[in-house]
Amino acid sequence: MPKQIHLAAHFPGVNNTTVWSDPESGSHIEFESFVRLAQTAERAKFDFFFLAEGLRLREQGGQIYDLDVVGRPDTFTVLSALAAVTTHLGLAGTINSTFNEPYEVARQFASLDHLSGGRAAWNVVTSWDAFTGENFRRGGFLAESDRYSRATQFLATASELFDSWPADAVVADKAGGTFLRDGAAGTFKHADAHFDISGRFNVPRSPQGRPVILQAGDSDGGREFAAATADAIFSRHGTLDDGRKFHADVKRRLARYGRRREDLLVLPAATFVLGDTDTSAREKAAEVRRQQVSGPTAIKLLEQLWNRDLSSYDPDGPLPSIDPEVSDGHIARGRASVRMHRDPLRTAREWRERAEAGNLSIRDLIIEVTGRQTFIGSPATIAGQIDELVQRDAADGFILVPHVTPGGLDEFADTVVPLLQERGVFRTEYSGPTLRDHLGLTR
């Protein structure tokens, strides 16, 4: 039997992947948009629905960044509401381990798991930046180097809370007058370098026992954290070679923790552009890229490498001849991606050479060097690509990121999913009620 593919739907994000200027683009905050995407995903028998996190509005050059979608709802609240309008779809929320406390997060996820009948998932992310910290009680208390130790202890502590109630603790025997089997249910005590807490957890054990754990880190520390604790890893490696390398690397790490290969799924994020034919899809993809990278956006993205104000430059003109500003401070704040420009001087040199060789404007160059879509083609082409990547162990499935809200998944659901089902690599019905059932994970 071929490997079965797992698919998730990522609500379009607060970044330039999302094309808000499209005439089909709807609200990013009204509940109806969330309902629409979640119900499309459930109709297509997806594993889960996914929400990212950002706890401070992004800034660039000391001002709120205004070119992308801005604004998002509270994760727990919207996922719990979505449980009312779906019946099987997993509900995954990104919740960081820095600006939260284990007792509160554990009861929120346990509550979500109860209220959704066992469909909750937690994407555990780390954060340390003082910029986001300005919205919270404790501010920039955590050193970057401590972020995985806090995340590890946070998750370990939350797991102790999830496990603090036996599954059969609530008896509710009216005649005998016994509500709880054991008067000490929920007792916990945890002390380490980050948390020193004890008492009684107040949510009985949830249908899945604990939420499905996702992890998105890519560094060595992040991969190790995922190998030790996660049920699925949300990766950036969606191409065949890169994906195979990543897949092999994280699966190899599992043995160290006494875990089997099938205990951790690798799910890269993926974007897509569908067309009737491969040619029309390619044309559409190029058009989408131009929508994603408007002239003003191109300048802003260029500034993120140059780390200086480039507002006087013409996006249709050549790249700046001046070099990037190399300093500790950064022009863009509240984004994870700005850390990726490790050697800005060298990257700038490469970009200039590439622009000169291809006679590319700033905008053309930015379109080329940032985020081409993962899958481009006819439904048959994309179904074939996804299947190949999964069968060849570059991934166990994908977290799809539509570029239009809220209807951006409809075409995929209607055209690609049936082809995957025909190939026998994607479910035609849910096999059980919980997200663990969908993902083939043991409880």
Place this chain on the structure above:
Amino acid sequence: MANVHLAVALDGTGWHPASWREPDARPAELFTAQYWLDLVREAESGALDFVTIEDALGLQTDRPDGPDERTDHVRGRLDAVLIAARVAPATSHIGLVPTATVTHTEPFHISKAIATLDYVSHGRAGWRVQVSGRAHEAAHFGRRVVGPLDDTQVRELFDEATDYVEVVRRLWDSWEDDAEIRDAATGRFVDRDRLHYIDFAGRHFSVKGPSITPRPPQGQPLVTALAHAEIPYAFVNGSADLAYVTPADADHAREIVAKLNVRHVFADLVVFLDPSARDRLDALDRAAYTSDAAVFSGTAEQLADLVLEWQAAGITGFRLRPGRLPADLRSITRSLVPELRRRGVFREAYEAPTLRALLGLPRPANRYFADRGARVA
């Protein structure tokens, strides 16, 4: 006579500790969505203004100083904000007012949670602000040691709550209603001049803002709190739209109302709408039930008499705490509500789309809008 407002306080299987043993109680379903949905739909069928949902950051206990080990009372609860959100899409008019504790939590998180509840319910969100002076709840967070609950300590808790509500309210206003412009010509999704840093700096925390969530449909969701004494009275006067109070009788109600300047003063009242129920449950529990609020035991007609008497004393509404769920809730919607309608003091049907509107409260102007107007001019 003006119409009276009615809310119901949902907690477990009802407020009497033996209520879970009633024949129609559903204690085994307390941790399911369907249980809460059925209760809120029952309340909505009576056109009640809103339900509150109790919550706490610790396990229920009958001891003042920490958790007990009792096995004969309901223990365990789900997060109230999540229950409210789960119920919202399956109801259409009733207000949803979860309890959320301010003492150990983040104002930034609660602000966006209640704002989002307002989005998913299309303008029916409220919040019951609660402080926690319990040492065993503090130990669940391990960040502060709570001493004995004397006046100084209580003042400190409400001082923090005052700052907390201020931050939450500023964050709700930190986006002007028309901040999202989607201006194709300039490529701007928002007008950043219509987004505002709240720059709150206080003794307990500092919060920069703006919120990540746009201004909710009601502008300011309803802020409510229970107040029993002078310090909390001062808190609700400065921070809340609606206070729950616990008068013993109409004269006491009049005294309390005179101290409050909030738009709505709701009387909390535990109700048993079956005159024999309380004694029966007390016998099962081998203890006489007591409460911080007055306890009413009688018929719907007698309760309607009390409602009118206290209303004449200045009470604008009631938060009824059903002794038993669903039994006393059903009696409220199916007997009390028709009785109050016969007397011409309760709505025949919902007549407004938002919770604020049901309570006759306008949608408030944005505090930052005036600032910007002044700057521009």
